[in-house]
Structure formats: C-alpha cells, structure tokens
Amino acid sequence: MRRRPRAWYFRLMGSARRVAIIGGGAWGLALATAAAAACGEGEVVLFSRRDHASDTPRGVRVVHDLAEAARHARLIVLAVPTAACRTVARALGDHIDGSHYVVHGVRGLEGEDLATVSEIVRDETPSHRTGALGGPALAQDLAAGRPSVLVTGSRFPEVNEAVVGAFGSPTLRVYPTRDLLGLEWASALVGCLTLAVGYAQALKMSPGLVAALISRAIGEASRIAAAAGGEEKTLLGLAGYGDLLASIAQAERPEILVGAALAKGLPRAEAVKASGLRVEAVELIPRVSHWAEARGVRAPIFRALASGVVEGRKADAILLELMTLPVELDA
Template sequence: MRVTVLGAGSWGTTVAALMCRRDHEVLLWARNPDVATEVNQQRSNEAYLPGARLPARLRATSDLEEASGHAELLVVGVPTGAFRETLQLAQPYLAPWIPVVSLGKGLERGTHLRMTEVIKEVLPGRPAAALTGPNLAREILAGQAAASVIATEDLSVATALQREVSRGVFRVYTHHDVVGCEVGGALKNVIAIATGMAQGLGVGDNTRAAVMSRGLAELTTLAVAMGGEATTLAGLAGMGDLVATCMSPHSRNRHVGEQLGLGHSLEEVLGGMRMVAEGVRTASTVVELAEQHGVDLPIARTIHDVVSGRIRAADAYRGLTRAVPAGHESEPG
C-alpha cells in the first residue's frame, strides 16, 4: 500500500516510520524542505526526534502535490490549527476513495469541530478515522510497548486500518465511539497543562492526583454531553492518554503548564518551543463547548483563564484546588 503522512512532527514521523516497517511505500510530507532533505539524506529528524534513526525505506518530500497523489491511505498529523487548510490544499490531488486517518488531538477553533468532522467536510465520501491514545512518540519509535485506538463508525474500516498501523509491541485496538475518543484526546491536553502547573508550583502528589482524577471527570462529562460514551473515557483514549500526557516529561502540554507554574509568561514558553502544545488553543474551544452544552468544567475554565491572561498560574492553582469536590458532592461511578 502507498501511504502518505502529512506532517513531519514527532508523532507524524513516528507513524510514518512504523508503517514503513510494514513494507508499505510511505511518503512523509514536511512543510519545511530542510526537514524533508534531512529525512532522505541523513535518516533523521533531529528537530522533533533527536537521536532517533529512521528507516531507510522512508521517503520524504516538501511537495504537497506529490505527497497527496501518492496516497492510497492518507494519515494527517499536522497541528489542528493547520488541519483544514492542509486538507484543502491536498484535496485536488487525492484519489476519491482513500481512507483518511487523523492524528490530531484538538478541536477546530470557531467551528468546534473534531478533526474527523473536518475531514468529512473537506474530503466528503472518504472514510474518516482517528488514531488516539497514550502515544508518546519517542518511546514508540524506540520500540517500547504501547497501545492505541483507531476509532471510526465503520468497524470494518477500523479493522482494516488496525492491520495497517499495528506493529510489533505497538498494539492498536478498534473503537466505534469516535466522539468519545476525539474529545478525550483534545481535553486531556488542557488537563495536562493543569498538572504541569502543579509541578512548577511545587504542590504535592495528592493535589496532582486530585486534579487528574477530576480532569478525567471533565473529559467524561463533555464527551457524554457531545454524544460520546462514558465507558470510552475509562480506556486508552481517555484515562490512558490523560495519565501519559499529565505525567511524562516528554509531554508538550505538561511542559507548558510547568513553565507557567515557574512564573514564565505564555509568550516566553511558546516562543521557546518548536512543537505545538494543542491544549493552549483547545482551552477556549472547550469552554465554549461547555457553555453550549450546559456543563461545568472548572479545571478547563481555569486553564482558559490562565492562557488568555486573565489570571496568573499561582492564583489559578488556588482555584484549581477548589475545583476538587467537597464532601457534599458525589463522585461519579
């Protein structure tokens, strides 16, 4: 199979490398021509995966027409802010029947759409799926065991994609609840900023555990309000992804929160990062969705107040600790 991966960040490059090892003809599209040249000539992508060696079979290009025309399976790993535009630019060169898999973990600002919904709008008639879960790229590329979920309404398509993406100790499970999987992947980035702030501020493990637990409740609340299933958020796409993103030092969103907790401004933090922390953009969209669906998400609301400059991280964390329910409130089962 000819596979195209759009987006040569850490996760896009990792997925391309995984699929390349299944003997597919994999073409990785990089917006930056220098990244494509490095992949082709040096078998590396030092800006996003320092020290990693990429498969000799993996090819890269900065030509979107070439990359799109190559695809029998399209995987989209660009940041959510560039997701629609990239698909629109690729659309004239894509075959009409190919499945499209989103690696994005965020929501489109303004429209509030999930990435599979964006795919269906821009590329109608093509099967759309989301690959999500606790997927820290460096660990997976290094061969450490991990698991993920491929979510699409048509489980026959999910099963076919499962076979193509699974590799060795990287196991992929199928799931029909696309809403739950995508909402979990988006909102966990916001909660990861909150737990990173805890690290930067030096609060205790008990507080971090409380924020993560109540964060999981917020993931579940919003997903169910949007039509997802509560049980989905207890699995890889919810709790699994949340734990990995909140705890790992490799997590971009956790890093943002930690630096905010240490007193740095958001502009300083983002200015020093090459990769996108989706939780910063997602926070405002999540708050808007909460208002639209009539649900209360106090942690997400507090993080939105921080990244929008309304309050400082230190003041926000006092609010976050108050977001943990008091004794008269019931814990969801």
C-alpha cells in the same frame, strides 16, 4: 451478524498495507516509522516540505507532491498541526476521491465551535470514510520501535481494519473503537489536562491532591465529550486515562513545561515561548470552557484553567476556588 469471508479480510489487509503519511514533524516521522515496520520496504510514503536527508525512517520514501502521496495509498494519515488541517485537507481534496480513507493523528479542535479534524476532512475532501489515531503511544517510542499501544477510531469498520493492518506489528498493538468523536475529543482534552497537571506538579501539590485533580478532571472531560456526541467510557480507557498517564510521565512534554512556567508566574506568551513549541492546549482551554458553559455542562476545572492558569490568576486563588466548590454526590 453475518461474518465476512476470511479471504475477503486478507485481500483488504493486502490493499491497505500501503500508507501515505502527511506531515514531516516528529509525530509524522514516528508514524511513518511504525507503518514501515508493519508494512515493509516501499509501502510507506511521507509527504513533507522539509528536507529529510538525514532523518528519513528506514523503509520510508519521502515525497514533496500531494498528488504522488494520494496515488500511492488508499489509507492517508494526517499528522499536521490543527491550525494547518483545513488548508492541508483542502489541498489534498484535489487529489483523492471517495475510495480513500483519511485518518488523522491530530490533538486539537478548530475554532469556537470546536470542529473535529474528521469534520474538517469531510468538509474539504471527497472522503467521508474518516478516522483518528489516539491513545498512549509516544512519538519517541514509535520512532525507536519500542512496544507501544495506539487506538484507532472510525464509524466505518473497514477504516479501523485498514489502520490495524497498516500499523499493527509485534511492537505496536492497535485497538479499534467506533467512537470516533469520543477519541478525537479525548485526544484534545488530554492535552489540556496535561498542562493542568504540569501546573499542579510545579506548585509541589501533594500526590494525593494531584491524583484527585486527575480523577475529577477525567470525569469532567468525559461529560464534555459526551455533550459533543462521544461516549463517556472512551475517556476512561486508553484514549483518555491511558493517554493522560503517558503524557504526564514525560517531564519534557511541551504542555508540562508550559504548565510549570505558568505556575512560576510567567505570562502566557513567555511560558509558551519557553517550551520551544506551539502548545495547542493554551488556546484550546478557554474555548472548551466557553463551549461547555454555553451547553450547560458543569466543568469547574476547565473554568478554573481558563480564568486562572491561562489568564494568570494567582495559584492560591485557583486552589481556593477548586477546594470550595460544592461537593458532588458521586465521588
């Protein structure tokens, strides 16, 4: 393969070091902080409808106009809830063109067909050079400037290169992958599995049984992602295992709190309310289970989660179901 001239690469890096973050929640603020650390003063804008007078990251300029955000940078990063993605993308589409790269850091899938956010962006905007962010980086670590790792995924090398150039720094290592679909599905499925682990831990399951749950669940998630068009190996790396291990280490993570509340017998609505935040995994789990069943993908853990944990079956019945399933040949 012919190598790009080194001068071309550095011109690209220079043009990509401006970033516009769309979304002023905790994740958007964390990404803006990380980008400002890499890009420098004045290179990062944050579009938000909130007043950030007291929590604007250093070096970041807050704007309240999507058009202004789109004019600022070629690289645009969506950091909004899944339910808002289509509306935000449609509004953004009025202000961008095919030269923009639209990357998202959203942990979710839309509707019964489980559309990815990159598919939503391609539907609603002129941009077809899309990508995603995932992996084990935690919002609080990015916000505090602690050493972290992100994964960027895109089918377009120039998008991955732009993300690496815009976010990579001495405290943030960014690994690229071409498996965009695998990365998006991994991020969504890890949220579901984090809830399952929170449930298992609250039941005081032994470390060995929790380890078995994690290992088998990741294998199951990799089959689901492969059926969606991703690569199984993506779930076995930073975007899957790595992300899950980081997620379950956070005792106050919303999915962990909801899983624990469900294990105590709280109804689903009360469990979600107790976490204080919207937890997309609660609504996503049944949709993933139905999607997998419709496509003949064996997913007993997701089925148990859907019919058991989320719908309120007793824990001993769920555990009995999982422990008496036929044993697969490959452990």
